[in-house]
Amino acid sequence: MKAGIPFLCRLLSAVWLLWMGVFIAPCRAQQARPPVPRFEVLGVNEGLSQSTVTALFQDRQGFIWIGTGDGLNRYDGQKIQRFWVSADKGAPPATFVRSTIWEDEQGGIWFANNKGLHCYTSDSEKIQTVFTANQWAGYIVARIAGRFLWAWHFREGILRYDLIHHTSRRYPLPNWLQNTDSGYFYALQESAGGTFWTKRSQPGNFCFFNPRQGSWMQGPGPTAAAAICFGKGRSFFSDADGFTQYDSSTGSTRRVAIPFGESSPQPQRMIADRWGRVWIGTAAHGLYCYDPNTGTLTTYRHSSLNPASLPTDLTTVLFIDRADNLWVGTDGGGAARLDLKPPRFGLFPLHESDFPEIKTFFTRCFYEDTVGKLWFGTHSNGIGILNRQTGQPERYIQKGTNGSPLQVVNAIVRDPDGNLWIGHSRGFSRLNPTTGQFTDLYVCPEPANNAPQSYGTHILALRDGTMLTASRQGLMLFQRQGSHWRGRNFENHPILGGFGSSLCQMANGTIWAAITGKGLICLRRSGDSLLEEKQYFPNVQVRGLHCDEQNPDLLWIATTSGFARLNTRSGEAVFKGIDDGMSNAYIYGLLEDERHRLWMSTNGGLVCYNPKGGQFASYTYADGLQSNEFNSGAFYKGPSGTLYFGGIHGFNWIEKGSGAMAGVPPPIAMSAFTVNGRQMTPQQDQTLVLPYNQNDLAFRMAVLDYTRPAANKMSCYLKGWDADWVSYNSPEGHYVNLPPGKYTLYIRGSNAAGIWSKTLTYPICIRAPFWKMPLFYVVAGLLLLAAAAALIYAAFREKLLRQRRIIAQQKALMDERTRISQDMHDEIGSGLTRIAMMTEMLTRREGEIPEIGSIARAARGLVQNMGEIVWALHPENDRLDNLLSYLREQLHAFIEPFGLDYEIDFPENIPDWRLSNAQRRNLYLTVRESVNNALKHAGATRLRIEARIEGPSLCFRICDNGRGFELAQVRAGANGLRNMRRRMSDIGGSFDLASTSGNTCISFRITLQNARQKPKRFRWITTFFTRTKKK
């Protein structure tokens, strides 16, 4: 665009404002520092499917998709997964990714090539051909967003296709576009506001299409621009010789020329970053970066000397991810990644190869002057002077006094006059910065042994205006004498003559010097001299000293095995080292930043220590340091507050105020999830239910921040299994043989800046097999109990039934007997009654006849006997009290007619004993017989029938006062005595007879209640069973 068409410029800017709706963000207060030019390469050796990258994209979740000449790749920071289109039978697969990659509403990833339009879905983990090329012949797909697909046809116009509803809408080309004969859309680009820019010819006019309104508008032209890029309030049009920048707020244009070379094609892609810089990728000339704020153009090219350079100069596509990393797709080198974020540390040199004449960047000391220049002492190039603004060295001072070579410079310190004192390999010199004139102050003698050590090592400007230096020859104190300085030597001093390695002066005036082999010496100025006051830590190798800025009594000491804080007033020292969490404890230098944190340079990078919390943060080469190794004495805090640390490949500085950078939490995703080796996609907050044998979980998570993926930390926590969060070194987690139960898997991660992502939650439930469920146990237990109970029941029942059967048999027997008796008694009884009655009648008619009387008496007697037998057989009468009542009754009736004095003495309380048939019959009959004897044969007048309960036995005593038995009768067993004895023995009782004249007693007893008792324990069981039986 020619600069001489103001009207069109204004129109253009108005149009841009109107169509683009550019959001003009407030410019950054400080301009962005250039990124550290170290590229990380992701090529075929790192797992990429092919080295020609044609498309780059970051999806919603955060994964990076890389389209190559052979397949689509997905990168999660750790691993590359490769996908190819599923091949149709016979047809060769279409693997070339020829377009931009798009993502639709459901997360499907689309790309196009000459075979058609393909889509990758995470459900299937495969790429499917959704539309073949034939369906979309002649169309170029411009964008897929949401559910719409926009395709452009050079004749038909624009088609908007709805992927879900499968409807389409056409926007025909306006007339003024139809007539062009070129069938191509050049520089098709979507602006930030959503309008499409394109040209029908090259060179030609731009035109814009607004998809929201479906309208076309013609733009200014003709232009030679072949590519457009939109940045912050600016747009860039590139052409063969460079590009033109338009500022939409001012309407101004600027032309920047880039010598691409005659034979080079025009730049392929342009992209603007967050800080307004525009990056241009050329087809064969590498990468360019133009910063419109400074107007600087930086080139990035491949260099075989620099392994961190671009892999190749043939760039194809550019992409900036959401963490502000620039991805450069190349042709033959894979994808290279550059961190665009302002580096935390200033670095010099950015590329050592930038200064081929300088052989080494070994830095030994610093001095920042008042005009913004940084003076640094090197190992073999004298003094370098760096322009802080540009980051480029202005010059090197390599000649010292009288042109002698200045090689090793160990110290640069300003004296009260404003001159610079230089400590170098030959001693100390004074330099006038304005004139550049050197004056020697002191020249060290040659070393005895050919030690390649540096000699003048440290210089300290004391508060009282004197200067203290340290060298291999010991300390020297310089005092002003007119315009000269006179030095006082301490060479022969036992302590002060030693090799000083660090000097500092505290607020109270004491001077501290670290002397090799002697430790830390506290000195004081006294008159012309120095007085040594105290010696500390003679065995510690002190490398650096720093006076605490807050507490004037504290001195920080850097040693080769950690650092210490010494309270100079109390003498108390606290040491910290590897055991306290430092990554490397060989400390060279110590500096304090504006937040009173301690920065230390070590053999393992820089360490930042926060005394308040005691935490350490480590930074290494990958964070933008010159290398991991720093140097003694190369630490300096500038007047502006910048901290400088020097190392073996250069030096770094930390600007004041560039503390922790706020950042956004990185995205985190589950890269892969397998159950028993089978891929699954668990959904967040949706319980994944698995059977008991699917209990082998393996997963890979990824923190999708690509600034420094190696520093991403990943942590997972399986609630229900792990006790707490587990941090892995690898992003893969594996849980085997999980027992059934409810689990929740939490994953989270942090990026290189230490910012943690949000936590993802995946609830998992492993179903117990039915035989492990508690319900099963309960049921099984119950079943077992029931079975056991049934068995016991059956056993008992058997026993009971057997017993019952026996009892029933016995009872049946008894009943039979009773019935027989009963029948007999009925029959016989009635017959006998009749006989008795007959005899009565006969007696009445014929008078008393003794024989008839006998018959009657005999018959009655028999009926009486039968009555007794029936009584004895009746089961109701089996109780003892029944027997005694019946006995009493019968005895009354029996004895009464005889008219003698008698007494029946039975106990009042009769125990509830049961008697068997035999027992009661025999007892009854025995009593009867005894009484009979007494009444009929003894001739007694007094009779006593006594019954007693003695323990478990029943005793009867029948006593009378009759004649008694004669011995002969007793022996012979006459008069029923034999019967009585037999009866008692039949029922297991005893029988006794005591007879004297006048007192005869028959006694007999029987033990009725014996100890044989059924165990009461199980009576309840039998009762239970009998009761159930009765039902």
Add this chain to the structure above:
Amino acid sequence: MTGVAVLEDDETIRNYLAALIAGSGEFDLCSTFASAEEAEKAFECGACAAVELMLCDIELPGKNGIDFITGIKALHPGVQFMMLSSFDDSERVFGALQAGASGYVLKNTTAPRLIEALQDLRRGGSPMSSQIARKVVESFQGSSAYRSPQEELSLREREVLQSLAKGHTYKDIAAALFLSVETVRTHVRNIYEKLHVHSRSEALRKAGLR
């Protein structure tokens, strides 16, 4: 002269009893019956209005003695019934007592004893044997909570009953309880009455009519 009737199916025994009663001098034989139906008919006709005591056999053809007593006692409560039993069969005798009989006598007792038994009956009921007394005690024990005063035994009656159950004679009881034999006899009579009432009530209660 007390009117007595005899219900006995055995002819020989019937004749014997009839002769005995007629010749006693105190008792007047009203009629003899061979079956319960005959007796019932006679009672209906009013031919037995003068009967005060009745001797019944238990085992009868057709209706048995117990049922007969149940029916007649309700209509003629003044008639006292004495059971004729072959022997001391407490079951059947008790059943008859519950039905309304006031005593029993063994068929094979001597003639004087028979007359005595009738006299006993006239006076207040036959002496209870211990077995019968037991049964009476049981009957009174195991019944429902509701009892009308007519069926409730008094303390004295209960004492007498317990003693009878133990086999004591009236003399013993009188001596032990400081009563006269007549008082004891009266108590026994009351017990019989209450037994009748109680049994009837029990039967009704069981049928759900009380």
